[in-house]
Amino acid sequence: MSNHGSDQDDTRELLIIYATETGNAQDTADYIARQCRRIHIRCRISNIEDITVTDLLYETVVVFVISTTGSGVEPRSMTPLWTSLLRSNLPKDTFEDLSFTVFGLGDTAYEKFCWAAKKLSRRMQSLGATEFVERGEGDDQHQLGLDGTLRPWTESLVTRLVDVFPLPEGLQIEPNSRLPPPRVSLKSADDQKADDQEARILGLPYYQATVKANRRTTPPEWYQDVRQIELGFNEDIMYEPGDVAVIHPITQATEVEQFLVSLDWGENLDNPLEFKKNVYDQSIPPHIPKVTTLRCLFSRFLDFNAVPRRAFFQFLRHFTTDELEREKLDDFLSVEGADELYEYCYRVRRTIQEVLQEFRSVKIPMDYIFDVFPPLRPREFSIASSVTKHPREIQLCIAIVRYRTKLKLPRKGVCTSYISALQQGDAVQVGIKKGFIKLPTNLHTPVLCIGPGTGIAPMRAVMEKRIALGAYANSLYFGCRSSQKDHHYGSEWKEYSSQQKLHYRVAFSRDQPEGEKRIYVQDLIMEDAEHIWNVIGLHKGWVYISGSSNKMPSAVKEAIARAVEIRSGLSADAAQKYVRDMVLEGRLMEECWG
Ligand SMILES: Cc1cc2nc3c(=O)[nH]c(=O)nc-3n(C[C@H](O)[C@H](O)[C@H](O)COP(=O)(O)O)c2cc1C
DSSP, X not given: OOOOOGGGGGGOEEEEEEEOSSSHHHHHHHHHHHHHHHTTXXXXXXXXXXXXXXXXXXXXXXXXXXXXXXXXXXXXXXXXXXXXXXXXXXXXXXXXXXXEEEEEEEOTTSSSTTHHHHHHHHHHHHTTOEEOSOOEEEETTSTTTTHHHHHHHHHHHHHHHHHHSOOOTTOOOOOTTSOOOOSEEEEEOTTSOOOOOOOOOTTSOEEEEXXXXXEXXXXXXXXXXXXXXXXXXXXXXXXXXXXXXXXXXXXXXHHXXXXXXXXXXXXXXXXXXXXXXXOSXXXXXXXXXXXXXXXXXXXXXXXXXXXXXXXXXXXXXXXXXXXXXXXXXXXXXXXXXXXXXXXXXXXXXXXXXXXXXXXXXXXXOGGGHHHHSOBOOOEEEEBOSOTTTSTTEEEEEEEOOEEOOSSSSOEEOHHXXXXXXXXXXXXXXXXXXXXXXXXXXXXXSOEEEEOOGGGHHHHHHHHHHHHHHTOOOEEEEEEESOTTTSXXXXXXXXXXXXXXXXXXXXXXXXXXXXXXXXXXXXXXXXXXXXXXXXXXXXXXXXXXXXXXXXXXXXXXXXXXXXXXXXXHOOOHHHHHHHHHHHHHTTOEEEEEOO
């Protein structure tokens, strides 16, 4: 990448390509574009699914923003480009004129941290592209959230870009504190009727469902509220074990009203509004109706219960009229104030709504709603049923997210709160997405499922389908705290095993007397080394691991390797390689979530 003089201003442009599964990479692309604006570089932003190898040949500078999903896998939207990039007939100098960098989004709690970004970076270099800024790795576990890694990395990107594209004469780097233009202009559309459209689930087949049941399966006093949700459809739907249901939450009407009243927008709640996009390099939530209302936007499209990003406080700084509030916000945004902001907001998971209740003099100009409020995101849940056993139905096993921090009110998950309040007969929009599980076509091939906690959901789908097809070489290892409180689908497992259709093992971690070692699924796997080797080694069985705990999959794979070592006579290293090879052969699959 050579230095460009100021006479080449038309080249002060780059392409940001994002690959996202749940939207964070798109937000990140928006943020990078805003930072590039400060140095007068124009960014075009593209979803990776719209990009081909040929498109890349026409680019000179590209910033990739790539998340990782499903245990080291690239987001689905990236698969077509990724497959083309892997073609062996691409010459080694394909991208010799291209400078690129990658910012990965990931979570260090997963074994394959930022895997998709790493793979892409390596492949681009092997095809001749130059990595002009070292790859960045965003980590969900950072105490300041994504901002903790994204901000310093973007600073280094900006510095490098200024090096390469010196600022044209007369132009300065704009300070971060400058108020960006709003993403949209809103105007009243009194003569038109608002369309109270649902938020669509992007790029997926989606269906109208009716709630048939919403049952709490754990006792009221139990620490975790787990729900059995049954959704009925009046058409045939198709899904396979491992597939996930995507549900778009709707915020409760009273909550939306109270919030809009608190912003002084109560009088405009139902006034029809039209909006025009003002800026080319920032996104707005997809599928917003052409004529809408504040009520519709805050019920279905915008999230005021999210924990705010740092940029939110930057906007508040512009929109407060109170000197003391401004000082407080300046403190939060200063380098020295980072810890204070962490304590105030991130550690206790304070929400946008709660922050606004404290900064009372803030008046948000309505045109800034898409800048200040993040999109209300759909969430994914592994389906716990099979169409074979439950036609026209989807069943889910969901733990309602609720926990305490130092703040008085308990913290609640946005989507699971919506789900927990669903009543029989309510309508829900459901998208169906392919999961990462595949079943063996040969019914004699044994399967071994390990799904502790709500990780049991996709395993129930596997068992229902296998048993309905007459495949009885099934093993299930389940773990929970108590035989009485959270033994999900326990009676079904007992019945299948009494019919010799299932080898069922369960670890109740808290049922032992005080002081005794707690037992988990990995302990049972090690105890059952002979059975495990019989299934995976002698009969070439397939293994599925599923659960919400990030550390569990590696502990389970470790235990399987130990079992292999004990029974097969392989060395410890060879046994570990055996398990890694099972992953490569596609006979060990994971469906895990954070
Ligand atoms: C089901 C699931 C699987 C994930 N697997 C990984 C993983 O294997 N490695 C990793 O670094 N991060 C993993 N993550 C974390 C995401 O990469 C991270 O949350 C990121 O911010 C998501 O960005 P996106 O919204 O653009 O897709 C996973 C997240 C989920 C929900």
